Amino acid sequence: MDKAKKKKHLKKRKKDSPENYARVGIIYFKIIWVSNRFESIVRNFVRWSRQELLVDFSDNKHLLKKIKIYDGFGMFPDNTKNGYVKSEYNLLNRYDSFLYEPKEGEWGYVRAFLMHIFGEQYNLGLRYFQTLYMYPKVILPVLVLVSKARETGKTTFLNFVMAIFGNNAVMLNNEMIGSSFNGSYAWKNIICIDEAGLNHNNLDEKIKLLSTAKTIEVNEKFVPHYSLPFYGKLIIASNKENSFLRIDSEEVRYFIRKLKKPKTHDSFFLDKMIGQIPAFIYHLSxxxxxxxxxxxxxxxxxxxxxxxxxAVVEESKSYVYKELQESFIELFANNDISDSIVHATPTDIKQRFFINNHKIDRVQVKKALKDEFGFKKEGLSRYVPFGIRNMSSKTGRPWVIEKRIFMEE
Structure with a gap:
């Protein structure tokens, strides 16, 4: 149902209409329709008591029997007019019907904005939006927009997403995403986090878990816990370009775009893009x-x-990794080491590079060699530490250090 039809539909509903209420399990809710900041009509569920219902229907108590009763809440995301359902399997759909109907037309403002956001990855950006709209159940990587500068389009992008997807999207801050109460976003399809600096381990892990979660235990105040399928897609805007969170190598959960300031400024650009949403989603379809x-x-x-x-992956490396990197770069630069690989144990490395550094021990060195550099350990053998010719050979279980990893720098 589009915005105009929704407003017309609301005018027909009486104040004490059974359509305004639902019983989910043993709890009553009043369904309240409100206008959001983009003048779209969206649905809110407010817990309602039976005593309040008796007051609301004091003159028409027979209508109480017409209030629909559901076994629970469900999530059945669909943004198409023909595919959307209000309920299924006697579960009330927490996903709202889409606000717009696709209509062929011009969407030049949207195209220009997405080219600014996604740059050389513009086609990936279009595919991302196509999936958000046409395939809302599909998992997507966490989209991250970063820039130290202001007025680069980060917040405008989030607002544009909120305008398109209405009540199926939510804007959060760090405190809200970190809270144990998740009712504000558990049933949302798109979770926008503005100006995030998620440099706390618990938030890092929460973002990673949410990005691949298939179900979520909903924890709302004054409502018993219940489980829902989780289809949430995360979009983060941050002014911390390289350190908004820790990302491992070969990570496929993050789609990061560093934004520059646009050449021109238009205070009404967002309004112009919102006017082109029907044409934009038609193109996506x-x-x-x-x-x-x-x-x-x-x-x-x-x-x-x-x-x-x-840049984010490099910034996410541990302190030990960064110290090892600098130490090996200096080693290869200042010594005549012709071999493509050299051998050393964590003890050799500790004694050569960090003999007076009490922050780094052999266990940390071993962990960095294995987990961050991806080096392999050999069996018991004779080797010359670091491949330096004037050093005596020794017996041990050395790690194989690849010279190319450091000489690329």
Whole structure:
């Protein structure tokens, strides 16, 4: 139902209409329709007591029997007019009907904005939006927009997404996403987090878990816990370009775009884009279906790789990794080591590089060699530590250190 039809529909509903209420399990809710900041009519559920219902229907108590009773809440995301259902399996759909109907037309403002946001990855950006609209159940990588500068389009992008998807999207801050109460976003299809600096381990892990979760235990105040299928897609806007959270190598959960300031400024640009939403979603509906077999999150590692992702991955490396990197770069630069690989144990490395550094021990060195550099350990053998010719050979279980990893720098 589009916005105009929704407003007309609301005018027909009486104040004490049974349509305004629902019983879900043993709890009554009043369904309240309100206008959001983009003048779209959206649905809110407010817990209602039976005593309050008796007051509301004091003159028409026979209508109480017409209030629909559901076994629970369900999530059945569908943005198409013919595919959307109010309920299924006697579960009340928490997903709202889509606000707009597609209509062929001009969407130049939207195209220009998406080209600014996605740059050389514009086609990936279109595919991302196509999936949000046409395939809302599909898992997508966490989209992250970063820039130290202001007025680069980060918040405008979030607002545009909110305008398109209405009550199926939500805007959160760090405190809200970190709270144990998740009722504000558990049933949302799109979760926007503005100006995030998610540099706390618990938030890092929460973002990672949400990005691939298939179900979520809903924890709302004054409502018993219940489980829902989770289809949430995360979009983060941050002014921390390289350190908004920790990202491991070969990570496929993040689609990162570093934004620059646009050449021109238009205070009414968002309004102009909102006016083109019907034409934009029409274009998305006409695009070729994506290949969902390439990756569990639609995009491959190769497609998502860019300089912004590389910078975040490097910043996410541990202190020990960074110290080892600098130490080996200096070692290879200042010694005549012709071999492509050298050998050393964590003890050798500790004694050569960190003999007076009490923050780094052999266990940390071993962990960095294995988990962050990806080096392999050899069996018991004779070796020359670091491949330096004037050093005596020794027996041990050394790690194989690849010279190319450090000389690329």
């Amino acid at each position: 006409q695009m070729e279906e994506p290949d969902f077999n390439k990756s569990r999150q639609l995009f491959t590692v190769k497609e998502l790789k860019n300089d912004s992702l590389k």
